[in-house]
Amino acid sequence: MSVSATPQAPAKASFTFPFWAQIVTGLVLGVLFGWLARTQDVSWLATTLEKVGDLFVQLLKLAVAPLVFFAILVSVTNLRKVNNAARLASRTLLWFMITSLIAVGIGLAIGLLTNPGAGTGLTSQDGKLPKRTGSWLDFLTGIVPTDIVTPFTELNVLQIVFLAAVAGIAALQLGDKAQPVLTLAESVLQLLQKALWWVIRLAPIGTVGLIGTAIASYGWDLIGKYATFTADVYIGSALVMFGVYPLLLALVAKVNPVQFYKGAWPAIQLAFVSRSSVGTMPLTQKVTERLGVPKEYTSFAVPFGATTKMDGCAAIYPALAAIFIAQIFDVQLTITDYLLIAFVSVVGSAATAGLTGATVMLTLTLSTLGLPLEGVGLLMAIDPILDMVRTATNVAGQALVPVVVAAREGILDKEAYAGASSSPLDEPSPLDGRAAVAPAA
Template sequence: MSASASTANPDAQPTRRRIPKVPFWAQIVAGLVLGVVLGWVTRTYDVQWLHTTLDQVGHIFVQLLKLAVAPLVFFAILVSITNLRKVNNAARLATRTLLWFMITSLIAVAIGLTIGLLTNPGAGTGLTPKDGEKPESAGSWLDFLTGIIPTDVITPFTELNVLQIVFMAAVAGVAALKLGEKAQPILTFSESVLALLQKALWWVIRLAPIGTVGLIGYAIADYGWDLIGKYATFTADVYIGCALVLFGVYPLLLATVAKVNPVQFFKGAWPAIQLAFVSRSSVGTMPVTVKVTERLGVPKEYTSFAVPFGATTKMDGCAAIYPALAAIFIAQIFDVQLGIGDYLLIAFVSVIGSAATAGLTGATVMLTLTLSTLGLPLEGVGLLMAIDPILDMMRTATNVAGQALVPVIVAAREKILDHDAYNAASSSPIDDEDEDAYGVRDAERKVTVPATA
């Protein structure tokens, strides 16, 4: 008599049906939809407890991201600079990276100025100078130049002055390179701390869908569609300008300069772009940006330098498109006529002063720096603060896309891009169990940049 399989093997375990894993992008989209619904309910029915809850959820998520910013930036920059010792012709690679940062910023600011001049975003808003409010602090060129060097080593971390943290990390990294083997214990410690910070930040990033509910819900509940209507032209200008750079300029540069498929770039970089849209923080997104850039075939040693450097200085959305449009908007509200010289100044500030934004949520410092350079009333900043969170999502997504784009372009031009990896890049989510983002566990190896481009 035959027996059933279960009788024949009584120790066999029953097959368990696994719950399908929801893709990270789908979690983000679900968070966006739920946030909009809850925000609408809160504003329509004046649900105060829900309003407070949404505010706290979004605030806690942003604070968790900021908590890791100071040490993450310091150790990421330090380790990335020391990783350049594994790259031949590193100085030329760094110089070309900076050059492409400037080129793409100039293109972005030109698009911002063009859109602003064509649409007149400050006309017909109903806003007046009385609606403006002067910010508590403002950026100036003197503050920018003198503020690079800290007065002590503690304050930049407690006050989250990212520019000063970058300065100290760069000095420490160069000093470590000069010391050679004597600095190895410090480098080993730095690499371990960076790996620890990265792991902790991954846990925060996993909370992004929940943070999305709070951030979007609070924005809708607090500002409402009526306020957005007053800034309709300006809001549309920012989103259209960023979209033109993100989906127009970047693909064109990839196709003509890097000579690679632009669609593959977006497939590979999408996890970082979508997280940037939600978190509104280039620095908070930096570990993901590093990994997607590596996945696009850029050598890890070069990526670990270019992306952290870009996350603190490369801001096509916040430091190019946005201040150009904002300057035109505020000038029209305050009835100030801008000339050719003013537009050239906006371009200059966008290229040189972009490090002032420092990759944090918002772009107030860059905006006040631009307005003070042009002599425009700083009260104009108050006009834009109410709508800023909604604008900042698209700005940051553009920032992060640019931070991944430039390493791809430079690597392709220098013939160190892995085209097989680039063409195989997919939009699958980045897992925190992937390889270390900053290459601190790599065996010693050299990435050779050809002597001639």
């Protein structure tokens, strides 16, 4: 007598809540809770939102110093595995400069068309000196640290990059003798990325706190005074992200721009929430690899870009802010001043260092133009709202340039690029020790 097997019911597909949907939910809840805290004067809710947001940012910053050091160190030494490494590095830097020039040009054009400082009701008495300032002397002398400990304790990212680059070049010169150190550095970097990946998973919760605090603290009244300037920053960033970048992808890299945004969107949306290019760096590197850029080149270009490539914070924003502050203080800018703004944006962008805010870069621009530094104080209150879109633009550019360079050099995997359509956060991460589909080399 034979026993027939009972047919198995098909397994139900497990429901997954996409990362982008989690972020959107966090945004909506943040706006709602922030509005309640402000309009209903719920002090405990405002305090809770502030603590949640601060804790998320602090967790991101916790790994910044060692992450930058080991990422730059490993990225420099990884160049030995890439053919034409010097050519790739120079092309990367060239496209960083080209896109920065385009971005600052858009910022200047929008500022001249809209006059963001006119009719605000703000005066020079409303400004105050910033706590942190930047000058060319500080920028140039500040690259080299006085010791190897202070850059890490004071989180001076520019000096950390310098130390890491020197260590990487020295390791390349030593050759095989430096291999134990490089193996340790790669292991530490993986450990830091794994820990930071856990923090990235908390981004939806952090979004509630950060957005809620912005609404509870500033409300919409403050934005009204800066309406034109705020709109200019967002419009300028949107033009760069969704106008200039797609054109470069289509005309220069000759790839489908839509596929780029499908692949890079998780990093862009995390940057919008976290306001930290460095904190987003592991995710930016991962999505860039999934877009078909070789891992060896990505591991150099993305960390390098996360500390120096700032189209939002160092190009669009300083250009608009300089025009805004000049109009508030009734200073007439000349053609020479506009050229100086472009120069500062291209050369001094490393001063922003991939952290939240762009105060140092702005003070560097103002001091170069001879504008009052008190103008920075006029923008501090609105800065968190502006910094979200600035950082998103930064990270989009940091993913874009490696794709453009790889495509032009013939090393972009077109099949991987075409298939980069799902969010990496919706799939098992290789940093979690689980199976994942590796990008094609």
